[in-house]
Amino acid sequence: MDTQDIIKKVRTIEIKTRKLSANIFAGQYHSAFKGRGMAFSEVREYQFGDDVRDIDWNVTARFHRPYIKVFEEERELTVMLLIDVSGSLDFGTHRQMKSEMVAEIAATLAFSAIQNNDKIGVVFFSDKIEKYIPPKKGRKHILYIIRELLDFHAESRRTDLNEPLEFLSNVMKRRCTVFMLSDFYTRTDFLSPLTICSRKHDVVAVQVYDKCAAELPDVGLMKVVDAETGHEQYIDTSSRKIRQAHRDYWIKRQTALQDVFNKNNVDSISIATDEDYVKSLLILFKQRS
Template identity: 50%
Template sequence: MDTKEIIKKVKRIELKSRRKANNLFMGEYHSSFKGRGMIFSEIRPYQYGDDVRNIDWNKTAHFNEPYVKIFEEERELTMILMVDISASENFGTRKQLKSETVAEICATLAFSAITYNDKVGLILFSEEVELFIPPKKGKKHVLRIIRELVNFEPKNKATNFEKALEFLMNSFKRKANVFVLSDFVDAGNYERNLKIAAKKHDITGIRIYDEKETFFPNIGLVTIQDNETGEKRLINTSSPAVRKNYEEFYALAKLNFEKNFNLSGAGNLNIRTDEDYIKPLLNYFKKHSVK
């Protein structure tokens, strides 16, 4: 992809995602993810409705009238976008590739975060962590993240989510809001690391999938290739048993993704490439905010 094409694609994603972030996510994002705690703001005379537990007894005694301490939420948060860039993400049969949907969702989340002056960081992983952009604030930083999502060329084809989680835990000692975007078809054995990471961080897994991945059409003998291993196989899609086995394999991958995230206490949702991702994200944020 040449420079002009990269700039054009980044601009398109920026315009589309900023509009969605501004119109739909600002309130939901803010209410869904809380700050690190409460910090002292000021002392003022007691007003009707104030919490009596916040009365400052020294000031009250000095002025002979009740005074209260006022606290505000320490809002600044850190968002980490963990993105699977293995070869299986370069698949799409209808609207766009899975990787393109991932880039749009990441951009929308990032613009939502910087609206509230939160920091955003990026981890690109395959079977190893291939790129890390430390969290920063501002539009210029988000545009750099989009540019990497659009233009980065991975060195490896397979997926190792376990290693990516190890990197996350070693890199961030304070709580962060972590969004993991992958197809989770073959993410490895990551259950233990996910449970550990989810105790410290607020983690959400977003499974991106293409409708045509969920089943094999009946089109006779075809040669298929695994994008991550390069292995090629000749299969007979006319066989009901072959189609059933594949559908069961895919259903199991989806089930394992949901089970692993649920058991670890992390959030999860599924988004199809040819559908608008706004509705499922909004529904997730609304549920998340009432936990």
């Protein structure tokens, strides 16, 4: 993709996603994510009915009577996008590639954050941290992120979800809202780093997948290639037994993935490449409101 193509596509995505975030997501985004971060405001004397967990023991000891910490809603949030740029995202049999849908969803979330006066940052990851863009505000920053989304080339093809979660836990000291955009194809267990990250931050998982991953089409002998390892093999998709085994594997995998999210109170959605991601995001936002 040359410079002119990138500029043209950046402009197209900006027009589409900015309109969506302004007309549809503005109120939903605010109610879904504002208030999740609380900042210390002051201390005052304990009153009947106050939560004892908010007692400031240092101040209490100094004045010999109980005082509590008072918190208020943070006026702005920091939003971090953890974006999978591994080889498996370069696939799509219905309407668009997974990577293209991820880019549009990320851009829509970024514009929604900016319109709510929030900072937005990005971590591109494969089986390592490919690039870190620190959170900032402003249209110029958003357009830089979109350009990177469209033209970023990862050094590695493989996926390791532990890397971005551990990186985020280390680099972000204050609580933030985290959107993890991936197809969640990984050969490593990421439960432990997700547990640590979700205790500190508000984590949301956005899975983008292709319908063929859920159900093989009956098209006879098919050559398939693992986009991350390069492994090739032939599959006889005319076999009902093989198609059923593929479907069963997908259901088992999705159930296990959802179990990981549920254990950590991580809100999640799954969006196919031929679906309307706007509807899915609105459902997610309404569930959190």
